[in-house]
Amino acid sequence: MAHSEHETHVTVLPPDREKIKKLWTVAGYLGLITAVEFIIAFTMGHGPLKTAIFIGLTIVKAAYIVGEFMHLRYEAKVLFWSILIPLIFVVWMLVAFVYEGMAIGLVRH
């Protein structure tokens, strides 16, 4: 290969087996949670409980992706909280707007 002359200056470290194993474990959890979501989707009737379970499982998946894949869990605490705290606004917006939507529905129908 054309780029082989550079490789002499670079020390390539061996793969960190423990870390790689952990990453695959996280991927396994994500796949497993998605599979559980599928089972729930076809065995439970629609309703608030089903929605609540889906939202809960989604937050677990999001926590794995952001915490492990995006490495946020291991960043400085101040960075961790700078990302998490503003998300309060999203939660508030969700509650306010869905509530508003139901009120619109009551007026319309």
Place this chain on the structure above:
Amino acid sequence: MASTAAAHGDESTWDGGSSPMGASYGKLMMWFFLMSDAFTFSALLITYGLVRSSHQAYVGAVNAFKFSQSYWPIPEKVFESVPFLEGVSLPLVFVGIMTFILIMSSVTMVLAVEAGHRMDRAAVEKWMLWTLLGGIAFLSCQAWEWTHFIHGAHHGDAVAEGTTFFGANLVHNQYGPSDFAAFFFFITGFHGFHVFSGVCLNFLIYFNTVTGVYERRGHYEMVEKVGLYWHFVDLVWVFVFTFFYLV
């Protein structure tokens, strides 16, 4: 630089040289960009929640469900087709495959980041190629999904009452209220555009890795930064999957 600070010994933080929040400038800015992007996606998904909850929900048995303009469709009846298996009812199977593809490409991305920390160029190349493949596969699936959504199902019972409209556009759709298709196009389209941008960035990273740019630079931080973006795209899909396809 840490080494400069150590040489003098008596400076305060105000003399500079230390990274706020213990992250490099590029990574921190990527995090803040992703925050703003998260708010944009939240706005889209929450507006979907608002409009959906203002429409009547379908009450009744799932098996007896028929498309109608008077209530919001249940997603497993809209998204039940898989390529090459036309006419077979496989609810949410295809979107499940798409979710799997995106999660896998997130794993290969994080493995590329890990390889970058070890300065292992060959491994970064390998995992970036897998990530690119995953991204392109996802986009291809989405292209099929959109085509199918726009052209509509072929069975006669899939026509909304009082019309003979097949498929969907931004004004009419056979599945339910007009807003349903509009949100499908906006939300999955905006996400798909992010995946497309991600594939372009991933290709750039792959190209720079192959040409040895990062090896000469002495670190693979660019892989990490683009990796953050790519995981975010996966993260958004997790939410789109729940709120658009499952709930």
